[in-house]
Amino acid sequence: MDSENTTTEKNWKHSLLYLIFIISILHLTNQTNFSRKLILGNETVRIKKNPELPLRFRSDGTFKILQVADMHYGNGITRCRDVLASEFEFCSDLNTTQFLKRVIEKESPDFLAFTGDNIFGSSSPDAAESMFKAFGPAMESGLPWAAILGNHDQESTLNREELMTLISLMDYSVSQINPSADSLTDSATGRMISKIDGFGNYNLRVYGAPGSMLANNSVLNLFFLDSGDRVVYQGIRTYGWIKDSQLQWLRHVSRELQVTH
């Protein structure tokens, strides 16, 4: 009887040790980069990396934004402007990423804002691939960045909604597709607004410097609005514009933040 009990106890202890071992391994794996990987079927899926939030002014009271527009990233068709004649032949939109990397390194911004025509749709056979390349330096920098679209971004394989979805899922991107239209009414008709026009309308709050009186307040509000694609208006081919639903949303958020923050 005694020896049987001891064996049971030994087995039990072994099982317990084994369990602790498994739990420790799981815990360790969780602490390392493995936690960034998710297995779906046979595919390894990477999880989006996020920047440290909220956005904040530095202790010296500055917040440096690098704004980049019209990268027109494509497949090398677009020639560089304002370069030396000797450089012209070997300079295209493909050099943009190198340039962007250098600017980010030299300027050390706190935030990057890409304000449209990030890619040149008609010379991008694959919109997603061009987007990943165009925003590559931003993703590699680990800095928070946001983007909206111009009229050329959707001229390739993805529409505006798909593009903003893709951009919002990229590493360190704080871009959003659209905020909720909850409690928005049209000032002209008095009716509730069910949908905000466009894709890529959102605001980002920048908080005061760490440890300062304004550390818990948003002191700068960055509004991003989708000014749309090309449209045919009354028979004339022209550009889109910011719609009333977007302005209603902007006014609403702005008023709300003035009261509460």
Ligand SMILES: *[C@@H]1O[C@H](CO)[C@@H](O)[C@H](O)[C@H]1NC(C)=O
């Ligand atoms: C996973 O890979 C195995 C072996 O290659 C294959 O038989 C199976 O169909 C794959 N499963 C999925 C969900 O792709």
Ligand SMILES: *[C@@H]1O[C@H](CO)[C@@H](O)[C@H](O)[C@H]1NC(C)=O
């Ligand atoms: C553009 O990139 C090419 C290939 O890397 C390089 O040879 C060329 O010097 C670059 N041009 C400029 C103006 O930076």
Ligand SMILES: *[C@@H]1O[C@H](CO)[C@@H](O)[C@H](O)[C@H]1NC(C)=O
């Ligand atoms: C901001 O919030 C933190 C955490 O709640 C608190 O410790 C700190 O005192 C607050 N700072 C100010 C200036 O209110």
